[in-house]
Amino acid sequence: MMSKSSRLWLIAAGLMLAAGLACSLSTGVTPTPDATTNPQPVQTLPPVAMVTSSASTPTVATATATIGPTPTPTGDGPGGCILKSTFIADVTIPDNTVLAAGTAFAKTWRVKNDGTCTWENYQLVFADGNQFSGPGAANVGLTPPGSTTDISINLTAPAAPGNYTGRWRLRATNGVIFGGFTAVIVVPATPTPTATSTPPPAPTASVGVWNGKWISNCGAPDCGTVRLTQTGNVVTGTFSGGGTLNGVVIDNRLTGTWQRGGAAGSIDWWMGGTGVKWRGNYNGTEG
Structure with missing residues (x-):
């Protein structure tokens, strides 16, 4: 009968033999590939970018507006200046003035230069309407921007009655026309003369021989009567009793001088209310 240790040695030897056979079989046999099996290519996926959120707040850029230079206005005047006029007032002959036919007059406008051009060698020119026998153009005085000037032109009212309007404008040295002013006048119809009552003239001595009595207080001498003759x-x-008298009649008054008996003096008489007797002063004394 085998002992226990002998049995353990035999088991270990058997295991070692089995391990060696297994290794020989695995290295000596080459596997035959399957004819029907084709290798498939392996698809490689592109890398995926991973977005990592950040806890910080993104910075936003602020646009800054840049203010450029203000453009200079360009006008129609010489060199691009601006032409502008403003009517201020009628200095003479306001619109709708009544003038007799054929009356000569000077029309004057007060105007302000509200543009940027200096009015130098500018002219006032007739535009349309009635020219009132005036010139086609008249010179305008030197007028800087912002200042006022008086512009005058000599005109004549038409001969026929009616309402008339004439228009004038300004002309720059480059020929540009601007602004505008008017002259409006009224020529009335000739009125029909109306009869007026003429008061009767005061009684005067009649032309020709006039016989009247001068009641005199010439003193002690008897002056007597005076025979008067009026011519014109x-x-x-x-x-x-002898002596002469000379005088002039204006209306009902007679003034003059007298000579009688070597003496002389003056008279100042007037016709009485009855028109048949002179009364007045003889040498300053009432007679």
Whole structure:
């Protein structure tokens, strides 16, 4: 009968023999590939980018507006300046002034230069309407921007009655026309003359021989009566006792001088209310 240790040695030897046979079989046999089996290519996937979120807040760029230079306005005037005029007032002959036919007048406008051009060698030119016998153009005084000037032109009212309007404008040195001003006048119809009552003239001595009595207080001498003769407005007279009288009649008053008996003096008489008797002063004394 085998002992226990002998049995353990035999088991170990058997295991070692089995392991050696297994190794020989695995190295000596080459496997035959399957004729029906084709190797398939392996698809390689592209790498996937992984997005990693950041806890920080992204910075936003702020656009900054850049202000360029203000463009300079370009006008129609010489060199690109701006032409602009503003009417201020009618200095003479306001619109709708009534003038007699054929009346000569000077029309004056007050105007402000509200542009950027200096009015130098500019002109006022007729545009349309009635020219009122005026010139086609008139010079305008030197007017810087922002200042005012008075522009005048000599005109004549039309001969026929009616309402008339004429228009004038300004002309720059480059020929550009701008602005505008008017002249409006009224020529009335000739009125029909109306009859007026003429008061009767004051009584005067009639032309020709006039016989009247001068009541005189010439003192102690008896002046007597005076025979008067009127020719036109000249009156002559003779005293009954000798002497002469010369005077002039204006309306109902007679003034003049007298000579009688070597003496002389003055008279200032007027016709009485009845028109048949002179009364007045003789040498300043009422007679």
